[in-house]
Amino acid sequence: FYSFFKTGTISIWVPSQVNFSSHNPLATKSLDWIGVNFYSNMLMNIKDVEEETDPELRTENPRYRNYPEGIARAIEQIHSEVAKPLNIPIIITENGIATK
Secondary structure (H helix, E strand, O other), rough: HHHHHHEEEEEEEEEOOOEEEOOOHHHHHOOOOEEEEEEEEOOOOOOOOOOOOOOOOEEOOOOOOOOOHHHHHHHHHHHHHHHHHHHOOEEEEEEOOOOO
């Protein structure tokens, strides 16, 4: 996904479903900024709910954990993969924790 904005080329391949490739030379100049939404680092699955068992990490919502290190990791990855190569700012567009 990130490479599309750096190179202008996107390729999607899902076995027996999709095989698509395209190039858009305008893609490399299309971002003014990039946003980060972060709430948790837990696996989100509709059928099987993974609940946090560690009382230090548990929040009011069992599908979310208190993991502030996660937003730091997300920002570091977005910075190195997108923001720095394209020389654009990062904006934290959403973040939070599940509390009453």
